[in-house]
Amino acid sequence: MGFYVPRWQPPSWVKYSAPFMLLALITYCTWGFAHRLCYDQLFKKLGRQSVAIGLICVVTFLDALLVVLWCQIKIIGPGRLPKVPPYMILPEDSVDYRSSETTTMIPSLIPPLCYQSGPNGQPIWCNDCASVKTDRAHHSTDLNYCVPRFDHRCVLLCAVIGKDNYRLFLQFVMYMALLAVIVVVSICVFLRQIRKDLDDNLIAILAITIWGYVMSAAMLSTHILCIMKNRTTVEVMARRKAHSKLSYCCYYNVKDGCRYVVQLERDESSDLWRKRPLWRNFSDFLGPNVLFWFIPIGFPNSKHRELEANNDGYPTLPTILGRYYESYGDEGKEMIEKKIAENQYVTKFYAYGDRYHLIN
Known part of the structure; x- marks a missing residue:
């Protein structure tokens, strides 16, 4: 005799919390990078005003770009398959x-x-x-409708990725990796000069951005390989299943x-x-x-x-x-x-x- 275990359905607020958690992490990293490194260290102590202002402008621009891309991914959507009538197999x-x-x-x-x-x-x-x-x-x-060239459901962005917004999703991942590279390289370049004044926020930001770069770079390279073979994420996952239909x-x-x-x-x-x-x-x-x-x-x-x-x-x-x-x-x-x-x-x-x- 078997027991029925109902499948747990998370509340809707859990599903929508991931993008705001990501936004909170980006906001924290931007604040720490701009204030603790660029302003406190480069601008005030090392006298590298032009470098500090340039880095703040670039990082802020990329942050805004990610928000714009996320909004477009949600607004444009994955696309909706038109209703297709039955094929004329019989008269x-x-x-x-x-x-x-x-x-x-x-x-x-x-x-x-x-x-x-x-x-x-x-x-x-x-x-x-x-x-x-x-x-x-x-x-x-x-x-609740069919999506043309359905790729996957992105939990982090709380969005379904299909034919219409796939390019925007790939751009989001690409610019996310670029943002992480700029933050990590900037901290590492000036690490020797600021090691005496290195604060916990910069250490935390360095760890977060390294993790973000590894994740986004791996995702970007995976999708590029899929594009080269003209495969979607769903097709790749089905190919890996031992007992696929x-x-x-x-x-x-x-x-x-x-x-x-x-x-x-x-x-x-x-x-x-x-x-x-x-x-x-x-x-x-x-x-x-x-x-x-x-x-x-x-x-x-x-x-x-x-x-x-x-x-x-x-x-x-x-x-x-x-x-x-x-x-x-x-x-x-x-x-x-x-x-x-x-x-x-x-x-x-x-x-x-x-x-x-x-x-x-």
Whole structure:
């Protein structure tokens, strides 16, 4: 006989306390650095007025920059996946696609050439959103909707990180590491000259900033490696799990007009999105303009177009998703085609909507 142990849910104030604790640490370190080192030691005792003023200005500017980035991460958000209607696997007259909110028919969608599916070839469905869960999208329980290219939930910033605010999050980590480097190097450079007057606040600040630099630098390098391989944090964590769920991919073979459902191993599913050359992976995550990789300005995603149709009157996935649309990399497509050529597939079938791929 087992016992049910209810899962502890922390109160909402605990969830929102982490950013304010981080802000308090940054404020304390800035005060101690500016007052105890820059003013008391450099400005008054050592006569290095220009160095003291310069350091105070740089550290204060970076502090303000971190606050601005955090506000943008929260305001812009991770992005919200538009509602995607069911794929046209069977003829429309044989399936009753009705909305749960109205009695109107939902226009079925021409299946994309390749999509992640179940073992029977059906796309992944989100019951909460009443929508197809497209590739790399995950449902966020905090936001109660599906997030495109869901990366992770940052506890420290109390924010969900997705496609829209990922670049801002990476900039936050980068400028946090830069701030910690400036504080640590400045204290270490003048350590011999101020060792007699070294106070407990500076020792505490040095320890905090060293810890902050190690954490932020490790996080930054980890995310850069993920970008190089075109992986999200969720995909990396799933790859490390010993008993991760099986994943499947439904692929449209142009040669015979048939769809093949291929089972993917952990390493194979995480490499689906890697592109060549390496630049395309960085462009996917950070945008095509290198200048904005470092400029801390976010751009909210423009409103997606409504269900635009092709010449036959059926909407397509790229027109619904806009820039949220994810395309497989060259290596992923080659891997899937190789499995099909070697008859390593779960099942195959003909989808009714694929006839429009042949027409177009």
